[in-house]
Amino acid sequence: MNQTLDIQRLGWLIKRIWVENRKLFGMTYVVMVLLCIATYYLGRDADGAIVDRDIRFGSLIVGMFGLGVLFANYIFRDFSHTPSTMSYLLLPASHLEKFLSGLFYVLIVYPIVIISTHSLIDYAAFEIIKSSYPNTPMERTIISYSELFETYFSVQDTRFLNGITILTNFWTFTIMGTLFFQRLSLIKTAFLxxxxxxxxxxxxxxxxxxxxxxxxxxxxxxxxxxxxxxxxITVGIVLLRFVLPLFWLLIAYLKLKEKEV
Amino acid sequence: MVSIHNLGFGYSKKKPVFEGLNLELQTGNVYGLLGRNGAGKSSLLRNIAGLLTPTSGQCTVKGHTPHLRQPKFLQELFFLPEELHIPPISMKEFVSVYAVFYPNFSQNQLNEYLKEFEVDSTARLTELSLGQKKKALISFALATNTPLLIMDEPTNGLDIPSKSQFRKIIASSITNERVILISTHQVRDLESLIDPIIIMDNREVLLNAGADVIAEKLSFKTVQQVTNHEKVLYSEHSIRGFGIVIPNEDKSYTKVDLELLFNAALEKPQVIKQLFN
Known part of the structure; x- marks a missing residue:
């Protein structure tokens, strides 16, 4: 039996998070969708035609940014309460598997769900507005994904990439804070x-x-x-985009390994 | 099964909870861990479970070092703390999520225990009463069939019939491959169940002995008048007279009274230590 990483155990841990939280995830998702639709609805111009590009862009970044931090804190909330910390630490799985099961939701599931949902709402909004107002200058997408991948590994200073950089740092920093602070972890992490x-x-x-x-x-x-x-600037961007998020995750993992209760 | 040598632990260097602690737990027994508040019972349990790291000495469980919390070790242990973590799911879902981690888990045993405890297995765990929640998790803990089962104050929150069911179930679930370690303040609840008895006080283990050894060395009597004061280790007034603990010099075996034994150990720790070590 592998004592560090076993895919089957990782799967069980991922299932555990889903079974224990699916209702809350579902309700949060519905609220998020409604908020996004409301933002688009309220963001039309006086004639009801164009939705401002900043609003489209902002609803993705702010939605992901704000809710992503809350989500990251929620996924590792087991450490906010002594009995749940004990139950979590004593589950027969390795520290790495426990950590990866949380990261799976924060860094993989959450962005996929958010980006796909936002894209769907954005696509629907575009189609509806274009059909009603054919001459509206609304663009089909808020950012070209090919452009995103081309520029992410360069030092180009684009607003979207800066948003992603801030996001990943905030998420990973929140995960670290959640593992460090038992009570009021989100407030303490934000303060720190x-x-x-x-x-x-x-x-x-x-x-x-x-x-x-x-x-x-x-x-x-x-x-x-x-x-x-x-x-x-290059050193700063490399640090912020790649080194710091990994550093926060490493610190969080080491804290999980050493966690006592 | 559990081997503890010169174990030291403290939440700060200046205030050790225990020092140089030695203890051996053998399979086939239901150990009762007794001690006053702050004696270090919960800290000891958490050291054995790997939730705390010793500051000195060694603690091993079936050859594993607990504080590394390796999956292989965690599969061999179930820890039921005093305060429970109850996720907002039904018992069926709980089993589907948690049972897979324990290779010896038995669904049949779980059904039997739940039936014995009269727990509604279809209800959401968070909707059950405290006693029902506790009984549901005790049933699950026993059904995991882990070689080491640790329970911290398991009878807190149980009503009188449930305590009797608890004793019955625990007695039937102990096997030669298993150790059950129960920490409790409710000695009357578990008097007929726990054997051997471990008493902790003042950072050390005062006594770790089976009921037969205790009965061989101590007598527990009720008398109308306390005489022979120098021999009496402990006495306390009761409705029927005085309950006393004295060295068993005439080799007349009496039933061990856990409450009297515990109080005697706290009153005369050195005498008790000498008698049993």
Missing amino acids: GFSSIAIIAWLEYLMFHYIIGDLNNNISFNAEKDSFLTVY
């Missing part, structure tokens, strides 16, 4: 997160102000300035 952002921003300000100074004055050649900024 915003405090960390404030400290990092302050350190960045200090670095630029006291060490590097004014870029325009201290770096004489434009080529040098551009090269410095490119490296700085």
Whole structure:
């Protein structure tokens, strides 16, 4: 018997989450769909024609962002209560399997459900509006998926990619916080997160102000300035898009392994 | 089955819960773990279950190190805590989700226990009364057939008929391959069931002995007047006179009174330790 990762046990754990939560998942899903439809309905212009691109885009990002954080916290909520923590830790499965079963819902099921549902609502809205108002300038999609995949691994600064980057960091950070804090984990995690952002921003300000100074004055050649900024932004984006989410997950997993009650 | 050597544990370095604790649990027994509040009973149970990590010493269960919480070890153990985690599903769904993790789980046994306890297996677990919830989970715990079954205050919340059913079911479910460890304050509820008895106090195990050994070394009597004070380990006033515990010097075997034994152990810990170690 594999003591670290057994696909059958992982399947049982995934089933456990589904059976125990399916009613709540269903109700939340219906509420989410209704909210999205309401956003589109209220987001039409005065003639009832175009739905603003920012509203379409925002309903996806804000919906995923806000509810995704709540969902990530909910999936690992077993740690908010001593009896449920004990029951969870003593389930005959490895720590990795327990962790992956939660991640399966947060990082795989949730995005698929949200993106597909949003796409369906967006498609329906487009078809309805186009049939009623053929000359409306509404675009078929809010973002081209091919464009998304082409740009995700580059350092291009697009709004959508920044949204995804923030999302993944918030989700993974929330998972870590849920495992660290037993009571009021979401509030404590949010406090920790915003405090960390404030400290990092302050350190960045200090670095630029006291060490590097004014870029325009201290770096004489434009080529040098551009090269410095490119490296700085590339490192920042790689850190935020790839390193930090994995780091939060690693910390969360180690905390799960060491969890005591 | 369970082997504990020089086990030390504390929530902080300055305040150890227990130190140098030694204990052996053999299969085929229903152990009763007694101790006053804060004696470290729950901490000991959680160390055995792998929910806490010892600060020193060693604890093994069938050769496994509990705090690593490997699936192979967790399959061999079922821990029923005092406060239960009850998911909002029916018993049938609960079984479909949790039973698969326990290779020796028996659906027939579960049905028998649920029937004996008169638990409605179709209702949602969260809709049952506290006693019913407890009986449902006790039934499940027993049906997993894990070699080690740990129960923390299992009779809390059970009514009088249920306590009697509990004793009957536990007595029928113990096998030569199994250890049942019950921590309780309700010694009267389980007097006829638990044997051997483990008494913990002041960071150590004062006594770990079977009822026959205890009866061989101590006498439990009710007398009208307490005489021979220097020999009496413990006495307490009751309606019928005085219940006393004295060393069994004349080898007359009496029934072990757990409450008197427990109080005697707390009153004269050193004497009890010397007698049984």
